[in-house]
Amino acid sequence: MFYHLLYPLSQDYGALNIFRYITFRSSVSFLIATLVSIWWGKYFILFMKRKQFGQVVRDDGPESHLKKAGTPTMGGLFILGSILVALLISGNFFSIPLLITIGVTFSFFLLGFLDDYLKVLKKNTDGISAKGKLLWQFSTAIGASLLMTHYDIVDTFLYLPFMKGPVIDLGGFYHLFVAIVIVGSSNAVNLTDGLDGLAIGPIITSAASLGIMTYVAGHREISGYLFIPYIESAGELTIFAAAIIGAGVGFLWYNSYPAQIFMGDVGSLSLGGTLGTIAVLTKNEVLFVIIGGIFVTEAVSVILQVVSYKTRKKRVFKMAPIHHHFELMGWPEPKVIVRFWIISIFLAIFAIATLKMR
Numbered sequence: 354m355f356y357h358l359l360y361p362l363s364q365d366y367g368a369l370n371i372f373r374y375i376t377f378r379s380s381v382s383f384l385i386a387t388l389v390s391i392w393w394g395k396y397f398i399l400f401m402k403r404k405q406f407g408q409v410v411r412d413d414g415p416e417s418h419l420k421k422a423g424t425p426t427m428g429g430l431f432i433l434g435s436i437l438v439a440l441l442i443s444g445n446f447f448s449i450p451l452l453i454t455i456g457v458t459f460s461f462f463l464l465g466f467l468d469d470y471l472k473v474l475k476k477n478t479d480g481i482s483a484k485g486k487l488l489w490q491f492s493t494a495i496g497a498s499l500l501m502t503h504y505d506i507v508d509t510f511l512y513l514p515f516m517k518g519p520v521i522d523l524g525g526f527y528h529l530f531v532a533i534v535i536v537g538s539s540n541a542v543n544l545t546d547g548l549d550g551l552a553i554g555p556i557i558t559s560a561a562s563l564g565i566m567t568y569v570a571g572h573r574e575i576s577g578y579l580f581i582p583y584i585e586s587a588g589e590l591t592i593f594a595a596a597i598i599g600a601g602v603g604f605l606w607y608n609s610y611p612a613q614i615f616m617g618d619v620g621s622l623s624l625g626g627t628l629g630t631i632a633v634l635t636k637n638e639v640l641f642v643i644i645g646g647i648f649v650t651e652a653v654s655v656i657l658q659v660v661s662y663k664t665r666k667k668r669v670f671k672m673a674p675i676h677h678h679f680e681l682m683g684w685p686e687p688k689v690i691v692r693f694w695i696i697s698i699f700l701a702i703f704a705i706a707t708l709k710m711r
Contacts, residue, residue, distance in 0.1 A: 375589070379592050381439075382440070382596045383439075385442055386438070386439035386596040386599030389434075389603070390435035390599065394428070394607050401425035427617040427619050428607070428608065428615055429616050431604070432603075432604050435599070435603060439599060445586075448586040449504050449506060457535065459623075461493065464618075468480040491532050494535040497633075498527070502527070512639070513639050514643070518580070534641065535630055537629065539626040542621045542648050548689060548690050549612035550605055551689070557598050559644050566637050566640075567587050567635055568591045569708065570583065570584045579711065580711045581636075584635060604616070610686060628645065655674050
């Protein structure tokens with residue numbers, strides 16, 4: 354909102370013209386989200402401890418995780434709160450891509466909050482049923498996809514890394530494709546959120562990669578030079594990505610091993626859905642498989658485990674998601690976390706490098 358208040362005054366006060374630049378507002382967004390998250394997180398953790406709103410640990414997980422029971426959860430509340438503050442100060446709310454992304458984030462936030470409410474307050478480890486979650490998620494994602502095409506923000510063509518132009522027109526199947534990307538991203542991040550700091554690291558690297566993609570896609574000259582689809586107002590999503598990075602850094606301040614707070618579904622479902630939506634709005638749906646490679650691997654490990662056990666009565670991994678497999682192999686939790694972070698950083702840099710490989 355400060356952008357809308359201050360930028361119009363730039364004609365009288367030349368210094369305020371700096372609010373015109375996405376790079377400046379993204380920097381402000383990052384700094385504000387980081388500081389607010391660190392400041393608010395401290396009091397949020399104290400509040401959750403006072404109310405005894407702690408994590409409910411499933412008894413079918415690794416035994417070493419039983420000691421985590423009672424650790425404050427629902428940290429996604431102050432992550433999303435910090436992002437909102439940053440956007441209110443730096444965001445341009447005339448940007449339809451930004452508004453659509455906020456809408457998806459808010460919807461998945463409500464879903465995650467309700468799920469955490471059932472788990473934490475009602476002590477129901479299952480929360481909302483899988484069918485109920487998927488119905489909510491797909492309804493939101495398809496609604497977002499319809500808005501994207503209605504306002505001509507994106508076309509229905511599929512773009513692939515290393516190729517200069519569109520590959521195929523998905524036509525009416527595009528909305529289902531978009532829904533699968535957004536819902537898959539949301540649930541994959543949710544599955545990754547199993548160790549201290551494991552999910553927030555790849556969230557930060559993914560947001561950084563997508564932030565670069567949004568800036569490029571929203572710049573007519575740069576996108577043309579790199580043979581990337583130009584998306585009007587997509588540059589405003591750079592500010593959203595910067596806010597995610599900042600809030601993620603602030604959350605990691607408390608979520609690093611040993612965690613003082615967990616993200617909860619309110620954070621993982623909403624942030625995963627947000628990243629998926631940004632990938633769609635920048636026509637990087639396929640490249641997002643590389644950017645979010647850690648999330649994809651975690652989700653695939655669960656699918657393989659379930660399919661293998663149902664069809665052959667044999668397990669592929671000692672336990673799924675795959676981070677538990679490495680734990681049971683004897684890797685200390687911090688080693689699993691940091692190695693996954695390293696892989697995530699490598700994948701993010703590789704994804705950015707593909708911008709010139711077209």
